[in-house]
Amino acid sequence: MNKETDTTTDVRNVVFVGSGVAGLSAAVYAARADLEPLVLEGPEPGGQLTLTTDIENYLGFPEGVGGMELIQNGKDQAERFGAEFTHGTVENVTLEERPFELELSNGDTLQTRALIVASGASARWVGAENEDELMGYGLSTCATCDGAFHRGDDVLVIGGGDSAMEEALFLAKFADSVTIVHRREELRASEIMADRARDNEAIEFRWNTELEALQGSQEEGITGATLVSHPEGYPLEKTANDPDVMLETIDVGGVFYAIGHTPNTEFLEGTAVDRDKSGYLHTRTDNDGRTTTKTTVEGVFAAGDVADPHYQQAITAAGTGSMAALDAEAYLEALKREEEIALEMPL
Numbered sequence: 609m610n611k612e613t614d615t616t617t618d619v620r621n622v623v624f625v626g627s628g629v630a631g632l633s634a635a636v637y638a639a640r641a642d643l644e645p646l647v648l649e650g651p652e653p654g655g656q657l658t659l660t661t662d663i664e665n666y667l668g669f670p671e672g673v674g675g676m677e678l679i680q681n682g683k684d685q686a687e688r689f690g691a692e693f694t695h696g697t698v699e700n701v702t703l704e705e706r707p708f709e710l711e712l713s714n715g716d717t718l719q720t721r722a723l724i725v726a727s728g729a730s731a732r733w734v735g736a737e738n739e740d741e742l743m744g745y746g747l748s749t750c751a752t753c754d755g756a757f758h759r760g761d762d763v764l765v766i767g768g769g770d771s772a773m774e775e776a777l778f779l780a781k782f783a784d785s786v787t788i789v790h791r792r793e794e795l796r797a798s799e800i801m802a803d804r805a806r807d808n809e810a811i812e813f814r815w816n817t818e819l820e821a822l823q824g825s826q827e828e829g830i831t832g833a834t835l836v837s838h839p840e841g842y843p844l845e846k847t848a849n850d851p852d853v854m855l856e857t858i859d860v861g862g863v864f865y866a867i868g869h870t871p872n873t874e875f876l877e878g879t880a881v882d883r884d885k886s887g888y889l890h891t892r893t894d895n896d897g898r899t900t901t902k903t904t905v906e907g908v909f910a911a912g913d914v915a916d917p918h919y920q921q922a923i924t925a926a927g928t929g930s931m932a933a934l935d936a937e938a939y940l941e942a943l944k945r946e947e948e949i950a951l952e953m954p955l
């Protein structure tokens with residue numbers, strides 16, 4: 609069932625913002641609990657896993673599994689239990705009144721008693737030539753996920769913060785050489801992470817350098833990278849006729865972007881849902897101090913990378929997806945009891 613958005617005045621039990629692994633896992637649980645969930649697929653149906661070819665660290669697939677295949681299986685599984693999927697991107701939400709109201713980018717509105725936000729966090733891309741074609745084919749944004757495919761390769765890490773150092777240190781276990789490409793002469797990374805990277809013999813630095821283009825194909829993967837440098841840094845901002853701009857194409861077998869992620873939470877701006885300074889959602893602990901997926905607005909839950917700046921793995925996203933569905937189910941049960949009690953009250 610994959611319909612165009614149906615503008616309806618019916619109030620849904622639960623709507624999921626996002627159809628990545630977190631949204632799908634939540635949909636399986638909610639559908640099996642007869643909550644008739646609606647999944648809004650958003651701008652990237654299936655989420656980030658659709659950008660990758662092989663996943664080797666997701667439990668249950670000893671030979672690995674393709675990203676598309678894993679997502680399609682998850683969608684089939686959720687649909688089997690009655691989850692409904694629709695194209696739709698949330699632009700605005702009104703959470704002050706019950707039921708909640710969602711406004712989609714095509715102008716449709718939806719009402720729901722519970723909301724699960726599973727809208728992910730998008731890795732920032734640098735804008736190099738050919739990156740669209742080669743993402744998932746030697747170009748990656750996740751060393752933990754794809755590092756092991758680069759045994760014996762020369763690889764580049766683009767970035768200068770802690771996450772770039774972390775990615776480089778991880779990749780140094782597999783790759784022949786790791787070169788950190790940074791557009792300035794100073795790192796943004798903490799001293800301790802920078803020292804670890806500097807002390808690792810497999811890691812080199814290219815200062816005042818940026819990635820301009822990637823070479824390769826989906827069949828053979830990445831074969832090379834064109835780097836541009838300038839002694840004053842930020843070379844891509846310099847004009848082409850600046851005599852100090854240097855271009856160089858080098859052989860590499862892999863490139864990793866490590867310039868951060870942006871959580872997809874703009875549509876929650878101005879609401880009482882708490883976010884950290886980067887925009888990641890805060891979740892609350894319960895009265896016993898245990899982790900939940902509840903946000904600071906009752907009835908709104910968060911799952912997957914959108915609330916997790918740290919782990920950002922498919923299996924952790926799926927895990928929190930199931931938690932969010934269970935938390936939403938308990939919330940809806942309590943809401944129903946409250947409504948029944950209110951109806952029984954003498955006027």
Ligand SMILES: Cc1cc2nc3c(=O)[nH]c(=O)nc-3n(C[C@H](O)[C@H](O)[C@H](O)COP(=O)(O)OP(=O)(O)OC[C@H]3O[C@@H](n4cnc5c(N)ncnc54)[C@H](O)[C@@H]3O)c2cc1C
Binds near residue numbers: 651754
């Ligand atoms: C190239 C690559 C390779 C990876 N490889 C691995 C791997 O091998 N193993 C591993 O464990 N992890 C891997 N990861 C990480 C993994 O993909 C993520 O941790 C996981 O996809 C997070 O799932 P999610 O559901 O939280 O978010 P996402 O997968 O990011 O999904 C977010 C969903 O929200 C939707 N959305 C966003 N905004 C809106 C909106 N306003 N309205 C409606 N919908 C919206 C999007 O359309 C999308 O469907 C990889 C990531 C990348 C990029």
